[in-house]
Amino acid sequence: MEAKLIRSTFIEFFKSKQHQFVPSSPIVVKNDPTLMFTNAGMNQFKDYFLGNDVPKATRVANSQKCLRVSGKHNDLEEVGVDTYHHTMFEMLGNWSFGDYFKKEAIEWAWELLTEVYKLPKDRLYVSVFGGDAGDNLDKDMEAFQIWSGIVPEDRILFGNKKDNFWEMGDTGPCGPCSEIHIDLRTDEERKAVSGYDLVNNDHPQVIEIWNLVFMQFNRLSDGSLKELPAKHVDTGMGFERLVRAIQNKSSNYDTDVFMPFIRAIESKSGLQYGQDEKIDIAMRVIVDHIRAISFTIADGQLPSNNKAGYVIRRILRRAVRYGYTFLGFQKPFLYELLPLLAENFGDIFPEVAAQQDFIAKVIKEEEASFLRTLDNGLKKLDQLKDELNKNGGKIIDGKIAFELYDTYGFPLDLTSLIARENGLSVDEKGFVSEMEIQKNRSRAAAEQETGDWVMVSQEEGVEFVGYDYLQAQSQIVKYRQI
Numbered sequence: 001m002e003a004k005l006i007r008s009t010f011i012e013f014f015k016s017k018q019h020q021f022v023p024s025s026p027i028v029v030k031n032d033p034t035l036m037f038t039n040a041g042m043n044q045f046k047d048y049f050l051g052n053d054v055p056k057a058t059r060v061a062n063s064q065k066c067l068r069v070s071g072k073h074n075d076l077e078e079v080g081v082d083t084y085h086h087t088m089f090e091m092l093g094n095w096s097f098g099d100y101f102k103k104e105a106i107e108w109a110w111e112l113l114t115e116v117y118k119l120p121k122d123r124l125y126v127s128v129f130g131g132d133a134g135d136n137l138d139k140d141m142e143a144f145q146i147w148s149g150i151v152p153e154d155r156i157l158f159g160n161k162k163d164n165f166w167e168m169g170d171t172g173p174c175g176p177c178s179e180i181h182i183d184l185r186t187d188e189e190r191k192a193v194s195g196y197d198l199v200n201n202d203h204p205q206v207i208e209i210w211n212l213v214f215m216q217f218n219r220l221s222d223g224s225l226k227e228l229p230a231k232h233v234d235t236g237m238g239f240e241r242l243v244r245a246i247q248n249k250s251s252n253y254d255t256d257v258f259m260p261f262i263r264a265i266e267s268k269s270g271l272q273y274g275q276d277e278k279i280d281i282a283m284r285v286i287v288d289h290i291r292a293i294s295f296t297i298a299d300g301q302l303p304s305n306n307k308a309g310y311v312i313r314r315i316l317r318r319a320v321r322y323g324y325t326f327l328g329f330q331k332p333f334l335y336e337l338l339p340l341l342a343e344n345f346g347d348i349f350p351e352v353a354a355q356q357d358f359i360a361k362v363i364k365e366e367e368a369s370f371l372r373t374l375d376n377g378l379k380k381l382d383q384l385k386d387e388l389n390k391n392g393g394k395i396i397d398g399k400i401a402f403e404l405y406d407t408y409g410f411p412l413d414l415t416s417l418i419a420r421e422n423g424l425s426v427d428e429k430g431f432v433s434e435m436e437i438q439k440n441r442s443r444a445a446a447e448q449e450t451g452d453w454v455m456v457s458q459e460e461g462v463e464f465v466g467y468d469y470l471q472a473q474s475q476i477v478k479y480r481q482i
């Protein structure tokens, strides 16, 4: 089954259960000081859960663009190193706003996975919330009972708060959850060790695919839990993981979601995927990051030196460095993937296709500007590495990390990543204090905007409606008063 059909089958299945399809909300979150980027399908429905707004339909389904690179859910370091965490991914979801609850959510999830997608039942495990003394919460015996009627009890695990109590952020709607995991190991491996023992253990072939959250509480800023006015269902299934399970691959990147991009990078670099782990990681990082960058720009967030814009710039520079060091890309290359992105995601997310030339221009400019200083910065790091090797040092001085940031455009996490690759670490505290010193210096000199792209959309009372541009660097961002 091709990825596109897998996605539409999900939507159609829930439509047949009287769910209304709702388009993905933008990846960039506006008007919510607790969240920078959409990190789950439920974000756009937060006010329904809290009872602040009334939904038009009580059952909805969608495929939400998510980005997990900051805050409570930050998977950046995993990306490319493992094969199932992405920065940007699609989360398929179905919701009940005060309508059905645990029984239907569980039974439909099982029906879809095993009867429609035909995933083998003997490879699936489920987990339920095992209680938490700190929050004074009991085991979720209701979910356990429902699952007991569907799967043998030795396939049901009780999980801790980290895995089986879902929270959007430090505050907001939350609740116990029940997850479905799949064991994609070979028959032999499965005979040797039970999948039961590998669930939630970071095993690369025993992965979580679907989380069914039973929204019951609101976490307040004092840390306490308050019962929500009504009970809801919020589910999230990683689309790329589901495709991998259905297509029976050992990596998300081996599916038709990512393969066209891997092939494109292979032909641009003249290198082959699957021969050398360092090259493979670089290719995975790049095909992951180009999606995150492009989708975010499409949704109105340009790379900049501030907040959300800097997160995107960091991701972009990370991709450029991986390409430069491991794949030999000395010229901008990421932007050339835009047509492929538009072609592959145009049907479900038309915003990338609609703005592809603009997005490509922005990315190309960003790449070119970082490539101007990257080589010198890497040389500086190399020298430093040699010096440290000679005198047995292991830590890169905060001042040098700051110089790399300030003069060569190396985000701190990039310097830390390169340090880690060489068995070193960075004095991050030292970096922060250098940053403070510089901020104070420039504050004293003049009160001026440091971002080279000004995001007017972060102001209240305006809504982002699209771009106009004359040249890549002098675009006019259009807003309308609301």
Ligand code: ATP
Residues within 6 Å of the ligand: 040, 068, 075, 084, 085, 086, 087, 088, 089, 091, 166, 208, 209, 210, 211, 236, 237, 238, 239, 240, 241
């Ligand atoms: P994991 O334990 O694997 O990090 P999670 O428990 O943090 O996943 P949830 O918050 O429960 O994930 O999100 C719902 C679903 O979204 C997960 O079951 C998984 O299929 C998918 N998912 C979560 N994080 C990612 C990611 N970084 N990349 C791709 N899919 C993801």
Ligand code: MG
Residues within 6 Å of the ligand: 073, 075
């Ligand atoms: Mg996670």
Ligand code: MG
Residues within 6 Å of the ligand: 163, 208
């Ligand atoms: Mg998990």
Ligand code: MG
Residues within 6 Å of the ligand: 163, 179, 208, 211
């Ligand atoms: Mg989960």
